Amino acid sequence: MTANSKLFREYIDAESESIKLTDVQINFKVEFHFILAFYIDYTNGNSPSPSNGKFNIFWESNHLGPGVIASIKHWHSNVKFAVSLGGDSACHGKAFFAGLKMLFFWLINMVKEYNLDGIDIDYEHFHSDPRTFAECIGQLIMLLKKSGTILFDSIAPFDDEEVQSHYMSLWKKYGHVIDYVKFQFYAYDKLSILASFISGGGYNGFFEACSEQKGKEILGGIFIWFANESNEKGFEYEKKAQEFLT
Numbered sequence: 001m002t003a004n005s006k007l008f009r010e011y012i013d014a015e016s017e018s019i020k021l022t023d024v025q026i027n028f029k030v031e032f033h034f035i036l037a038f039y040i041d042y043t044n045g046n047s048p049s050p051s052n053g054k055f056n057i058f059w060e061s062n063h064l065g066p067g068v069i070a071s072i073k074h075w076h077s078n079v080k081f082a083v084s085l086g087g088d089s090a091c092h093g094k095a096f097f098a099g100l101k102m103l104f105f106w107l108i109n110m111v112k113e114y115n116l117d118g119i120d121i122d123y124e125h126f127h128s129d130p131r132t133f134a135e136c137i138g139q140l141i142m143l144l145k146k147s148g149t150i151l152f153d154s155i156a157p158f159d160d161e162e163v164q165s166h167y168m169s170l171w172k173k174y175g176h177v178i179d180y181v182k183f184q185f186y187a188y189d190k191l192s193i194l195a196s197f198i199s200g201g202g203y204n205g206f207f208e209a210c211s212e213q214k215g216k217e218i219l220g221g222i223f224i225w226f227a228n229e230s231n232e233k234g235f236e237y238e239k240k241a242q243e244f245l246t
Helices: 066-075 103-114 130-146 161-177 206-215 227-231 236-245
Strands: 007-013 031-040 079-087 118-123 152-155 180-182 192-198 219-225
Touching: 007 180, 007 227, 007 236, 031 103, 031 118, 066 079, 066 103, 079 103, 079 152, 103 130, 118 130, 130 152, 130 161, 152 161, 180 219, 206 219, 206 236, 219 236, 227 236
Parallel strands: 007 031, 007 219, 031 079, 079 118, 118 152, 152 180, 180 192, 192 219
Antiparallel strands: none
C-alpha cells in the first residue's frame, strides 16, 4: 500500500504571458513541483511543424527562464521543476509523438540550463505503435536517471483508447522506473496515484474524494492543470489543496 504524501504539482505557462512564477502561491509545508509546458520537436512560430528531432520550448521564456527558476528554488527549498514533453497541440494543430531521436541529448542540455529536476510525459497523439512509444520513453527515462540528469518522472495518460494502449504498453515494461501517474479514472497498481483537477472546472466532490483516498493511505498527492487559469481566481483551490495536504 502506498502511503499518503504532501506532493503538490502544477503545470504552468503553455506560451502565455499572463502569469509569472512569483504569482503562484507556494505553501512551504508541501513538496511543490512546477511543470513547464511544453517541450516538443516542433518549430516555433504561428504555424508550427515537425522539426525532425530538434526540440523547442513552448513556454514564455522571459517569465520562465533559468534566472527566475534559480531564484524561486533559492527562496523556496521545497520547490522542484520538471519539463513536460508532448501536450495536446502545437499552436492550433495536434502535437504528435513520432519517435525521440536526439531527445536525450537535447534534454541533458536543457535540464542543466534551466536547473530542472524531472520530466513529465504528456504525449496525447501518436504516429507510432504502442511498443515503439514504450521503448522510446522507457529507455529515455532509464538513461536520464542512470546519468543523474533527473530525480523523478511522471506520466499523464487519460481516458482514451489510443492513449491507454500506448501508456499501458509503457507501464507494463517500464512501470518500475515511473514515479508518478496523473490519472483520474485509470487503474495503475503499486504506485502513487495523484488526484487531479482542471483549473476553471468543477470541484464538487474533489476534496471529499481526496479525504477518502487519504483515509486509505493511498493519496499520492494533488496535481493541477493549470496555473495560468487559476491565476484569474486568485489560486483559491491551489491554496486549499496545499492546506489539505498538510
